Amino acid sequence: MLHPQVLAVAKAGGVPPPLTVETLPAARAGFAATTLTEAGPGTPLAAVSDGSADGVPVRLYLPPSETPLPVAFYLHGGGWAMGGLDTHDPLCRYLAALSGAAIVAVDYRLAPEHPFPAAIDDVDTAVAWLRRVGGELGLDVSRVAIAGDSAGAHLATVAARRARDRGRPFAAQVLVCPITDHTAELSDVDSPGLLPQGLEFCWDAYAPAGVDRDQPDLAPGSAELAGLPPTLVITAEHDILRDPGEAYARALAEAGVPAVSVRYQGMIHGFFRRLARFDAARQAVAQVAATLRAELS
Template identity: 50%
Template sequence: MLNPQVTAAAGLRSRPPVLSSADPYEQLQAVRQAMIDAIEVETGPELPLPVVVDVDADGVPCRLYATRTDAPVFVYLHGGGWCYGTVETVDRLCRRIADRSGCAVLSVEYRLAPEHVFPAAQDDVDTVLAFVRKSGADLGVDPSRLAIGGDSAGGQLATVAARRQRDQATPLDHQVLIYPAIDPMTASESYDEVGSYGLDRASMKLAWETYVPDPRLRFTPDVAPLAADLAGMPPTLIITAEYDALRDEGADYADALLAAGVPVVHTRYMGVNHGFARKLAVIDDARVAADQIASVLRASLCF
């Protein structure tokens, strides 16, 4: 059964007008602004932390959240179909994870499509990870304990980065993937079952095509995580949602990781839809998920 909080949350964000100019980029800007405008009502007030500071990670804007010095680092990548979202849209989620986990959270403002298509966002993530390893001590964090995570498109970026780090013999300690976008084919049955709850096949296909315009690249390991050898990937937490078109591909990825010998915890949150995890002010399970993530990071990195 769909949680009534999901229905209530859906009414909080204003629908961008259909612009008479029919300019797709202008429409994109309107959608981006609607997401920003809804931050306060969807995510609630800021949780005060000792450290909240903007950081230039070798040219990539980031925001650092910390409650203590020499903390492990959790690099976080926001969702939004590689086209939307900012550090602001996940600010409250990152604050809660930092507060509950004892980890420093470094939220990444990677470049968005269509202004910057693949591999721009992935290159930004690689740059940030290299920066943390090189300059983490200057930030007051412990770069020797390093995890990565993200939601939706950010989950795809996170797990590709984790695989690339493995290939460079600089493996990460953990990855957290919240309803990750895994399959450029959008072939899962869940698209047909639950596509009307905030995300459907047409919008996801458009997101993939906008991020990776060249179809020849969409099935390479740097775009499609299931195209890679997954042995040696870091221990993984995957969160999926019952009423989410990405539900099945997230589950398939969990199964593939397990088959490759990777320790995996896959939790499916029932009654909620895509995007629920950042809506801390209106969906109870968002707070539960944030605390689950914090607990996993604390166990994996802190003690």
């Protein structure tokens, strides 16, 4: 059953138009414009600053600390086609405050203007930059995790595999309502959240015709999973990506990866960012923060 808070928001918001190339600019603008209403004003921190990670825009969130801080990258959702630093700013602030870790939000390039592999290449660039200069910023680059929601979770697990293969693995990965392989069977749910049409549009934008969607950088479940970092997967009961996300968590566990999967009852895709709307969002961020504290200690 949908949570009463979800039902109330759905009733007030109506049904959005299908996501197309023509409606994408309005969808992007709406995603950004509703941030204050959906997520609140954000938690005060010791410092928040914008910078450039070798050309990739990033935002660094620093909670109070007298010693070098562990770090967690955060990769925003939005189907590889929407979202940015501002849409997830309140979330990153709250996560930094609760986790005690510095959060580095990555403003990767968006599709369809910049299709695969632009986004994951930007993430790689930001990770390499942090490893190189993090000490100068007062960060402990020996303790680094990665997290993301939706398309950002997809990018996070691809980045985690790449980091493992380079011999500099992350300490943990957190995947919230992750997009996984394009062939994954979607959950049959009646939801005011993400719809199959919207997901198909996002796939077509990020990995258009001619791109092999079965390669590990697009189908993370097809990769060798052993040796990936301890993983928390969060899913939502009324999300078409619920079953694929939980299946990915099982595959990680079967490969010997310490993996935990938690389903938030009554919630929909994208609930995690909506701190001012859903009580479950704050609970989920607190769970992610606790995981980061444990794995980065």
